[in-house]
Amino acid sequence: MADMTETMGPSTLREERSKTQFDVEAMKLVWAGSAAHKKVADKMKVLVANDPVFEKSSRPRLDRKSLYKNSLRKAAHAWKLIQDNHLTEEEASSLRHYIDEPSYNDLHWGMFIPAIKGQATEEQQKKWLPQAYKMSIIGCYAQTELGHGSNVQGLETQAVFDPSTDEFVLNSPTLTSTKWWPGGLGKASTHCVTYARLITDGKDYGIHGLSSLFVSPFELAFIAPIRSLDDHSPLPGITVGDIGVKFGNGGYNTMDNGFLRFDHVRIPRDNMLMKLASVTREGKYVKSGQPKQIGYGAMVYVRTTIVVDASNMLSRAVTIATRYSAVRRQFGTEKGKPETQVIEYATQQSRLFPLIASTYAFRFVGEWMNSLYADVLARIEANDFSTLPEVHACTSGLKSITTSITADGIEECRKLCGGHGYACNSGLPELYAAYVPACTYEGDNTILLFQVARFLMKALSQVGSGKKPTGTAAYLGNIQKLATENCKITQGREWLSYDVIIEAFQARAARLAGACALKLSKAPNAEAAFEEFATDLAEAARAHCQLIIVEKFVEKMRSQIPGRGVAEILEVLCYVYALDLVRINAADFLSTGYLTSKQISLAKDQLRSCFKKIRPNAVALVDAFDHTDHYLSSILGRYDGDVYPNLYKDAQEEPLNDSVVTEGYAAYIRPVLKNQLRQSKL
Numbered sequence: 001m002a003d004m005t006e007t008m009g010p011s012t013l014r015e016e017r018s019k020t021q022f023d024v025e026a027m028k029l030v031w032a033g034s035a036a037h038k039k040v041a042d043k044m045k046v047l048v049a050n051d052p053v054f055e056k057s058s059r060p061r062l063d064r065k066s067l068y069k070n071s072l073r074k075a076a077h078a079w080k081l082i083q084d085n086h087l088t089e090e091e092a093s094s095l096r097h098y099i100d101e102p103s104y105n106d107l108h109w110g111m112f113i114p115a116i117k118g119q120a121t122e123e124q125q126k127k128w129l130p131q132a133y134k135m136s137i138i139g140c141y142a143q144t145e146l147g148h149g150s151n152v153q154g155l156e157t158q159a160v161f162d163p164s165t166d167e168f169v170l171n172s173p174t175l176t177s178t179k180w181w182p183g184g185l186g187k188a189s190t191h192c193v194t195y196a197r198l199i200t201d202g203k204d205y206g207i208h209g210l211s212s213l214f215v216s217p218f219e220l221a222f223i224a225p226i227r228s229l230d231d232h233s234p235l236p237g238i239t240v241g242d243i244g245v246k247f248g249n250g251g252y253n254t255m256d257n258g259f260l261r262f263d264h265v266r267i268p269r270d271n272m273l274m275k276l277a278s279v280t281r282e283g284k285y286v287k288s289g290q291p292k293q294i295g296y297g298a299m300v301y302v303r304t305t306i307v308v309d310a311s312n313m314l315s316r317a318v319t320i321a322t323r324y325s326a327v328r329r330q331f332g333t334e335k336g337k338p339e340t341q342v343i344e345y346a347t348q349q350s351r352l353f354p355l356i357a358s359t360y361a362f363r364f365v366g367e368w369m370n371s372l373y374a375d376v377l378a379r380i381e382a383n384d385f386s387t388l389p390e391v392h393a394c395t396s397g398l399k400s401i402t403t404s405i406t407a408d409g410i411e412e413c414r415k416l417c418g419g420h421g422y423a424c425n426s427g428l429p430e431l432y433a434a435y436v437p438a439c440t441y442e443g444d445n446t447i448l449l450f451q452v453a454r455f456l457m458k459a460l461s462q463v464g465s466g467k468k469p470t471g472t473a474a475y476l477g478n479i480q481k482l483a484t485e486n487c488k489i490t491q492g493r494e495w496l497s498y499d500v501i502i503e504a505f506q507a508r509a510a511r512l513a514g515a516c517a518l519k520l521s522k523a524p525n526a527e528a529a530f531e532e533f534a535t536d537l538a539e540a541a542r543a544h545c546q547l548i549i550v551e552k553f554v555e556k557m558r559s560q561i562p563g564r565g566v567a568e569i570l571e572v573l574c575y576v577y578a579l580d581l582v583r584i585n586a587a588d589f590l591s592t593g594y595l596t597s598k599q600i601s602l603a604k605d606q607l608r609s610c611f612k613k614i615r616p617n618a619v620a621l622v623d624a625f626d627h628t629d630h631y632l633s634s635i636l637g638r639y640d641g642d643v644y645p646n647l648y649k650d651a652q653e654e655p656l657n658d659s660v661v662t663e664g665y666a667a668y669i670r671p672v673l674k675n676q677l678r679q680s681k682l
């Protein structure tokens with residue numbers, strides 16, 4: 001019998017690690033953001049990995065009911081741990097992160113509570129937040145309906161004020177007004193923040209296009225109790241349930257995305273979240289004076305967290321693909337030598353290394369996004385709403401770009417792992433299934449690019465009237481120069497300059513946006529023209545967002561980065577990130593006339609030379625993400641590289657192999673083999 005224990009995987013990864021040219025421990029700190037964050041993460045990842053309740057490798061084999069029940073068990077166990085160990089908010093959130101399973105908690109903590117914080121008055125917060133914090137109620141965020149998701153103004157659920165009882169009557173007047181998709185709604189939540197058209201004093205305050213005196217173009221938020229706090233049964237007038245199985249095994253199926261219908265359900269007037277607007281005892285609608293956009297605050301918050309999370313999800317996929325690419329060998333046998341590691345192949349590197357670079361790029365833009373969000377919150381507290389449009393554009397655009405690249409990147413990593421990547425035990429199919437809805441939820445990624453495009457068109461029109469754009473749009477103030485002066489480089493090495501890179505991305509973004517603005521300005525109907533040139537506008541928005549990511553990477557590089565060789569290898573990654581975008585978007589750079597084909601060819605040469613610098617550090621660069629084997633849940637991505645014995649072992653544990661002769665043999669195989677199908681009952 002062949003020796004099943006000895007393989008080259010572990011020694012290969014040991015050798016890879018010995019080639020590292022930078023201090024991995026220092027890089028771990030850069031990745032974590034601070035020593036304090038790292039300490040919390042280290043504690044929580046170990047706590048989760050060592051607790052059998054959080055086992056997850058069997059997930060792809062579980063049927064929906066078992067999967068869901070098991071996720072409820074995990075959520076309950078997590079809550080017990082949080083209470084027993086008096087975990088801080090940061091620790092609790094990190095614990096949930098490492099449990100790595102979509103659950104009602106995501107919506108309760110991620111949207112229900114933020115919506116209350118953002119849209120309830122102080123009095124209302126005092127009433128609802130303590131209950132939510134101690135989880136004596138479980139909440140979700142019920143905005144989307146069967147008929148409308150992107151078009152928030154098209155929502156149909158009604159909240160009609162009845163002054164005779166001082167109550168709102170919530171109603172779902174049509175099939176399409178059924179709330180559809182909210183996570184946690186299907187089976188777990190006792191309450192929801194729901195969005196409805198306010199009708200009071202005979203006027204519909206949700207309908208667009210009436211006299212602006214009466215119209216709030218925003219649906220208003222209400223807290224609706226939906227299940228009994230005694231026995232969890234739906235309350236009178238409530239029809240609620242789960243919408244059914246979703247994409248992939250495991251994946252997002254641990255979540256109870258739900259449907260909900262209101263049949264004239266009465267809630268107290270005070271359940272309307274009244275920070276933005278209120279309804280008086282007499283039924284008079286009163287605006288608070290805060291900008292209407294505050295009503296979309298929960299979305300801004302969640303989009304920020306999604307940007308921050310993208311690097312994490314991509315880091316998992318690239319860790320698996322990088323380690324496995326080092327372990328996997330195909331072709332190239334020289335006498336007496338092992339076959340070539342697939343990571344040596346140029347095409348493998350050109351697909352994999354830019355994804356490692358994107359992971360770091362998204363990490364740094366996520367860090368910046370967090371600070372931008374904290375800044376806008378502080379300003380709003382001080383009644384300064386001036387940066388809200390920019391923050392909305394940034395969260396929308398970066399959510400769109402980072403989730404699209406991450407979802408595609410996870411799938412690319414699966415392909416980089418060949419056949420074994422397709423097996424669930426690679427961890428990649430489930431990661432993709434759980435992640436890919438991020439391209440749709442919290443705003444479809446195309447729709448969100450249009451928000452950026454509108455912001456850019458507005459900024460450009462202000463430039464036209466002499467106003468200087470600020471923040472991420474500041475470069476548009478320089479559009480005259482950016483639109484006329486082309487790139488001057490003649491040598492490949494000149495590409496390795498942050499100024500050259502930033503100017504190239506600014507010029508491309510400014511030229512694309514400028515061309516759109518010109519087309520719109522010539523059109524008789526601005527809205528129709530926006531639709532006609534929507535594809536160009538989305539391209540301009542994408543270019544603007546890529547510029548932001550490049551700029552934030554460069555900003556990081558211009559800060560102090562301690563640790564032997566850390567700044568040096570990050571610099572290479574920064575160039576890989578930017579130059580690969582030049583390669584992918586060569587058509588933009590050429591068509592806008594900023595670069596020549598020769599300059600693009602020089603950029604590709606530099607990219608290739610950067611890959612050579614990444615190669616000896618590739619495994620260490622993903623080790624720096626510091627993921628536990630539990631969190632990765634991937635045989636291909638094991639830290640020790642011991643892939644083949646574990647793939648073999650896992651196959652032995654496959655339930656189909658419980659019986660040597662399969663259960664269906666007598667009924668369905670034997671009759672075929674024996675030509676007895678006509679006599680047998682199927």
Ligand SMILES: CCCCCCC/C=C/C(=O)SCCNC(=O)CCNC(=O)[C@H](O)C(C)(C)COP(=O)(O)OP(=O)(O)OC[C@H]1O[C@@H](n2cnc3c(N)ncnc32)[C@H](O)[C@@H]1OP(=O)(O)O
Pocket residue numbers: 106107109110111141143144149150151152153183217293294296297299300302305306388389392440441442443444447448451454
């Ligand atoms: C913790 C992680 C948990 C993850 C789990 C996630 C589970 C998923 C949850 C969900 O999916 S919840 C549902 C989310 N739904 C959406 O995202 C819907 C997408 N649609 C929209 O956001 C909006 O409808 C729209 C596309 C932005 C269009 O808005 P609207 O129809 O009102 O028209 P506009 O005229 O375009 O906008 C008016 C005005 O408001 C500004 N604005 C729009 N959104 C925001 C915002 N979020 N913040 C600030 N400002 C906003 C917009 O720029 C316009 O401004 P002006 O041009 O008038 O100045």
Ligand SMILES: Cc1cc2nc3c(=O)[nH]c(=O)nc-3n(C[C@H](O)[C@H](O)[C@H](O)COP(=O)(O)OP(=O)(O)OC[C@H]3O[C@@H](n4cnc5c(N)ncnc54)[C@H](O)[C@@H]3O)c2cc1C
Pocket residue numbers: 107141142143144147148149150151180181182183252257437440441442443444445446447
């Ligand atoms: C897993 C998951 C979890 C979710 N959780 C929640 C939740 O907790 N709470 C909640 O309220 N909602 C939730 N949602 C709903 C989600 O927010 C919406 O599905 C999302 O906003 C997209 O809206 P839509 O489904 O209406 O897409 P649609 O708008 O119908 O999009 C369909 C297609 O049409 C295109 N399109 C639409 N309008 C335009 C236009 N004007 N111009 C060009 N193209 C256009 C889109 O780009 C897309 O390609 C969840 C969804 C999913 C998948």
